[in-house]
Amino acid sequence: MLLNDDLKIHFLELEKTVNRRPKDRLEAWMLYLNNLAGEEMEVIAMNNPGIRKALTIERAFWQSKKELSYGTFLS
Numbered sequence: 001m002l003l004n005d006d007l008k009i010h011f012l013e014l015e016k017t018v019n020r021r022p023k024d025r026l027e028a029w030m031l032y033l034n035n036l037a038g039e040e041m042e043v044i045a046m047n048n049p050g051i052r053k054a055l056t057i058e059r060a061f062w063q064s065k066k067e068l069s070y071g072t073f074l075s
Contacts, residue, residue: 012030032044
């Protein structure tokens with residue numbers, strides 16, 4: 001969908017990527033965005049440095065969020 005010369009919106013149908021091996025980088029990102037987890041996501045992350053970095057940042061975020069919740073509980 002083209003809104004104007006500077007802004008374009010793309011819609012991705014994530015459900016079509018469930019339980020598949022990605023054929024390309026776009027499908028790999030779609031699987032990541034669709035919350036694929038476990039060993040399959042680890043394999044994809046090993047082959048895609050961008051997804052590997054995103055997973056690392058995501059894990060750090062969730063870890064710090066858990067620590068914050070735990071710290072609040074102790075106070």
